[in-house]
Amino acid sequence: MRFILCFFVAACLFAQPEYDLLLKGGHVIDGKNRISARRDVAMKGGRIAAVAANIPASAALKTVDVSGLYVTPGLIDIHTHVYAGTGERNSYAGDNSVYPDGFTLRVGVTTVVDVGGAGWRNFEDFKDRVIDRSRTRVLAMINIVGNGMRGGKWEQDLSDMEVKPTADMALKYKGLIVGVKSAHYAGPEWAPFERGEEAARTAGIPFMVDFGAVHPGRQIYDLLNKVYRPGDIYTHMYSGLRGEQDAETKGPSKAMLDGRKRGVIFDVGHGGGSFTWRVAVPMMKAGFVPDSISTDLHISSMNAGMKDMLNVMGKFLAMGMSLEDVILLSTWNPAREIQHEELGHLSPGAVADVAVLRLEKGDFGFVDMHSARLKGTRRLLCELTLKDGRVVYDLNGITREDWDKLPAGYTRQGDPRWDGFSFGPRRGPWRQKK
Numbered sequence: 001m002r003f004i005l006c007f008f009v010a011a012c013l014f015a016q017p018e019y020d021l022l023l024k025g026g027h028v029i030d031g032k033n034r035i036s037a038r039r040d041v042a043m044k045g046g047r048i049a050a051v052a053a054n055i056p057a058s059a060a061l062k063t064v065d066v067s068g069l070y071v072t073p074g075l076i077d078i079h080t081h082v083y084a085g086t087g088e089r090n091s092y093a094g095d096n097s098v099y100p101d102g103f104t105l106r107v108g109v110t111t112v113v114d115v116g117g118a119g120w121r122n123f124e125d126f127k128d129r130v131i132d133r134s135r136t137r138v139l140a141m142i143n144i145v146g147n148g149m150r151g152g153k154w155e156q157d158l159s160d161m162e163v164k165p166t167a168d169m170a171l172k173y174k175g176l177i178v179g180v181k182s183a184h185y186a187g188p189e190w191a192p193f194e195r196g197e198e199a200a201r202t203a204g205i206p207f208m209v210d211f212g213a214v215h216p217g218r219q220i221y222d223l224l225n226k227v228y229r230p231g232d233i234y235t236h237m238y239s240g241l242r243g244e245q246d247a248e249t250k251g252p253s254k255a256m257l258d259g260r261k262r263g264v265i266f267d268v269g270h271g272g273g274s275f276t277w278r279v280a281v282p283m284m285k286a287g288f289v290p291d292s293i294s295t296d297l298h299i300s301s302m303n304a305g306m307k308d309m310l311n312v313m314g315k316f317l318a319m320g321m322s323l324e325d326v327i328l329l330s331t332w333n334p335a336r337e338i339q340h341e342e343l344g345h346l347s348p349g350a351v352a353d354v355a356v357l358r359l360e361k362g363d364f365g366f367v368d369m370h371s372a373r374l375k376g377t378r379r380l381l382c383e384l385t386l387k388d389g390r391v392v393y394d395l396n397g398i399t400r401e402d403w404d405k406l407p408a409g410y411t412r413q414g415d416p417r418w419d420g421f422s423f424g425p426r427r428g429p430w431r432q433k434k
Ligand SMILES: [Zn+2]
Pocket: 079, 080, 081, 115, 210, 271, 296
């Protein structure tokens, strides 16, 4: 009897809870699984373990009440510039870029794609400098220019646009390099686009184009309908600078309509100079909605009309898109576009990247590239972000205990099974003292 009792006590002491972390009472929006309903979400070992109407708190090591909030897959921003830290001025492989972690986790973004900062010559420097050191999941589209997006001198150099080394680097880092990019090309030649397409095709990944300056002999119609393959991505879709909008109807141009019929993907890529209300509103009214929402985060967009991913998503709410569609365009759709189908949804077994969002109602304003405003009544705020099943951002401390309910002299709280903040790879400076 004593033995049995000892065994029972030991079993209780060492029992592993079924789940590490449980988000209870939230409204789940998961576009892949067509869920928009009140659901509990449980995680274990960095993966989604269960999504159900009622999962008991007793089954989890840690339960967080998220009632009144929306629980979505971690947001995926497929157009950013995060190749910072080289010290190069006026360069997207330098000072024009930002380190990702300060702009992502606090707005529910868990995955970003740097588009074209690095080419094959400097991709491994970018990987060492940023990708391997960030808490955000950083992926890349490699520039067809070997030197990447370092400025005009490099970006206009046709001799540095080589298919083979670009495709070789993309294949060497398959999964990390998720596309090929061409940007800012101003010459009349089609060579940058044809070579980018060939490199992308060789590596089995999509081609994304910022179409640069348009020439009479180099029109958007041919890019989208002759050079592009289905699955290639046209970013800056609402810039209105390169023939996206029909001059008469103000809806999408024939180039865009025919491109969509062929399976071309259309991405927002807001940026500092690529989103205009007088383009976006009539194109949206005509039914030409994006396939994916992205920011084009860089130093000139971060504090202007763009601001951050949730602000750009708020613009689509303000134009009348449903919250479910706005989430779909910021999670599952971009995950598919970059061939990372383990991300962007909350199926059991999926990577447990999760955003917990508050939908605020009130009088808000959203500003475009020309500093024109559109008023809106809904805005998203990030309360909590989980990456690989661990808390990496918690605005109001909803995962925490009140200090005066803890034992006197309390020390570090949390548990490494769910807490990526107190127990993450980067602890406070007090931990680094020798
Ligand atoms: Zn960009």
